[in-house]
């Protein structure tokens with residue numbers, strides 16, 4: 247390792263930065279004897295960059311050489327950028343040195359495509375093998391599956407890493423083909439399916455033999471770019487909810503498009519990345535995963551895009567005033583979860599605390615309910631307050647959206663829990 | 667006003683509980699030598715710490731409170747906030763007196779306060795797990811200065827012990843001037859002299875104390891941190907929200 251390492255690191259980190267995923271959650275590993283590292287089961291962020299994003303894994307490309315020419319990517323072959331590649335030993339050692347200092351939870355290894363997909367996967371596998379077998383590294387590893395790589399290589403990788411991902415990038419196949427002529431949905435979905443199959447088989451085997459090897463124990467994830475194509479939120483969320491139905495799928499990441507290549511007429515010119523929209527999609531995604539909302543409750547043909555002024559849960563509530571008011575002292579958990587301003591934690595606290603007596607709005611506040619938003623939708627021990635039905639959804643929308651706009655733009659972009 | 671004086675240990679506090687039930691005297695205030703002496707004392711008792719009695723109280727609590735709640739109590743103790751002694755006392759008393767216990771009654775102010783403080787302490791401990799930074803010293807010990815808000819060092823030992831099982835380390839609380847040294851077998855408490863502490867507090871031990879490569883890896887990390895940032899999305903407020911400034915002191919990527 248020397249000065250050159252430093253140069254490589256700069257180039258290959260810079261080229262890796264647009265991949266959003268950084269989560270290190272989903273597996274726990276204990277230290278192996280004579281080895282280094284554990285995985286805690288929930289993600290740990292070790293730093294936050296000035297853009298407010300979490301650094302959990304050492305996110306890096308093996309190389310930014312690429313034979314493909316995807317319009318939205320800075321590594322595409324038609325770009326005139328400095329190209330470089332790590333040597334496997336060098337990258338493995340760097341990972342260990344960062345890990346020893348508690349900078350990272352592990353490695354997120356991705357790569358441009360050198361020569362062909364198989365060759366690339368082989369080189370990536372060498373890094374992972376060095377880490378697991380030579381350094382006896384037992385921390386977290388997330389590895390990209392290169393679209394088009396052989397099943398055999400994906401299978402080898404799957405037995406060594408915690409998570410794999412194949413990025414969809416573009417939420418519809420026609421637009422993908424337009425922007426990435428060498429790719430299509432089958433090159434993405436084939437490895438996804440294979441990873442899933444491997445996981446299910448390993449789960450079966452482990453029921454029979456506890457020592458059977460694990461396969462991608464933290465599941466798979468993918469990323470879609472938002473705003474590079476005209477695809478609407480309905481398409482995106484429908485796609486996401488279909489993916490979440492697969493047992494192996496843990497996360498869909500949404501990445502607001504940043505124009506890295508100018509002067510390509512296939513791509514829009516955006517003054518700023520669509521951060522508010524991206525945030526709304528994360529919120530909607532969250533509602534689908536933890537609040538039992540269905541995609542078609544959040545977006546439909548009449549509302550194909552999420553409302554940028556209010557969060558999707560509020561948006562749903564305002565479209566369904568007939569559902570409210572809800573009496574927090576008697577309603578079942580699922581209904582309480584639907585109230586704007588009440589999260590999973592406070593909903594659970596409400597259920598346990600109300601056994602000791604009817605809750606007042608003061609107590610609700612202390613429990614963590616955001617009364618500014620919840621008040622239009624609930625009744626508690628006091629006389630019913632004025633609810634969305636008396637005040638009308640239009641009025642409530644005006645009240646809550648002024649505040650929300652500001653917050654959404656400034657802060658909440660990523661206040662999605664990174665560790666799942 | 668009835669006041670108890672005790673030795674400011676957790677066992678001492680539990681002894682106060684024992685004493686109170688035995689004497690049927692319940693304090694309005696519990697204080698120790700280091701606290702300011704209260705005004706308007708009507709009755710004052712000095713409560714001796716007796717491990718046997720404190721154990722009995724704890725046993726009784728094991729029946730009334732879940733392990734989770736008992737851990738919360740210990741976290742609250744580690745917060746070292748002035749209110750802790752009385753808050754814990756009231757919480758224990760309510761747990762003992764209430765037939766079904768009160769653990770889940772989040773309508774009760776003390777129950778909520780216990781939860782809030784315990785959460786703050788847990789967050790502080792988690793921040794350490796996130797932001798501890800080890801530096802490799804010449805003698806092969808990995809050294810990390812920290813300045814947590816609460817006295818949470820003991821809470822993070824299991825994490826670092828298993829993660830870096832084969833790597834001797836010191837995590838040193840520069841606020842309380844006490845550290846933990848793990849020699850790849852056991853963890854023991856250490857503390858440095860005032861003179862050494864001054865140097866430690868800066869977070870930058872002299873170069874002669876660090877391994878040859880340490881500066882280079884810190885530089886690599888710093889460069890990585892800059893390269894991985896997306897300039898089009900700069901949001902310093904969000905950065906600070908996740909990583910409050912008070913934790914920046916020992917981060918090589920920022921200082």
Ligand code: SF4
Nearest residue numbers: 312314316319322358
């Ligand atoms: S294959 Fe990957 S690295 Fe290559 S141009 Fe496309 S997105 Fe970029």
